[in-house]
Amino acid sequence: MIGVGVVTLLTVFVGSLRASLEDGVAGSFKGPLVVDGGGNETGGFAPRLVDEAARLPQVSGVAGLGTGGMRVGGRIATVSVGDPSALHRVLDLDVSQGSLAGPGTFAVSKKIADDRGWHAGSRVGLTFADGVAQEVTVGAVYDRTDLTGDYLVPWTIWDAHTKQPLVTRAFVDLQPGASVASARGALTALAEPYGAPDVETRDAFVTAQTSDMNGFIAVVYGMLALAIIIALLGIANTLSLSVHERTRELGLLRAVGATRAQIRSMVRWESLIVALFGTAGGLGLGVFLGWGLGAALGNPFAAPPVQLGVIALVGGVAGALAAIRPARRAARRAILASIAAP
Known part of the structure; x- marks a missing residue:
């Protein structure tokens, strides 16, 4: 017994x-395709791939997401890096305060906001790996953390403090009526020069997250x-x-x-x-x-x-x-x- x-x-x-993971990932991302660079030798791909993917005729929206380490409010943290306005179009982060509409929006999860006493409009100190410190304003507070984690730093801030920004994942939404197979083939060919990251369907991506x-x-x-x-x-x-x-x-x-x-x-x-x-x-x-x-x-x-x-x-x-x-x-x-x- x-x-x-x-x-x-x-x-x-x-x-x-x-x-919980399947519900969280599936609830956050509704699009049909994900470009996953986690299996590459470099652990990601250049942000140019995201820009080129956005110009494909089958694609209606694409948002890249990277990761990094820094101090947030004096504490060491792993952060996600992306364009909040683009992520807002392909991911449902369940924003409870503020908005992700601006490309330079710094956002935190509700859990962190409650723990640190922050809210939309709070000033937070960031210290980057190059030793530079600056203050940013919390522009949004969100509930869903399965894909972005507890911190979302915009590329406009991150790029100034790193020599080689990398995207680990790109979430892709398609035009109405566009063929998923056709879009996947076009993305696979487009990604070949960038280390050939995997182009996965949404279901395959959700399964991979729990594997x-x-x-x-x-x-x-x-x-x-x-x-x-x-x-x-x-x-x-x-x-x-x-x-x-x-x-x-x-x-x-x-x-x-x-x-x-x-x-x-x-x-x-x-x-x-x-x-x-x-x-x-x-x-x-x-x-x-x-x-x-x-x-x-x-x-x-x-x-x-x-x-x-x-x-x-x-x-x-x-x-x-x-x-x-x-x-x-x-x-x-x-x-x-x-x-x-x-």
């Missing part, structure tokens, strides 16, 4: 976290395998002890007509019942704790039914496997020797 409970907890938590969890899920199922081995040993030992303590009972059952097959079946059912009780208890406990952990972090509850079904099935199979040796020992005991046992 404990092993299955831990595995179920992690499974539900990962499912909730993945659902990092696959390694963690493998660890979770590794823990499940370990829990099964421990459960097999525990149930097998318990049944072996039970068979030893009930030697006379098993002998009497054989004496009044029970067959070897019936004795084996009885022990197997005992093992299966123990395993199913433990599995059911672990599933219930894990789902409850997973829900509580996800709710505490603000993630939606998402219990993956397929994974939970696999855990339940494996728990039942483990019970059946654990009974093989004890059931054989119980069925092979001699009737008279068993009855005469102390």
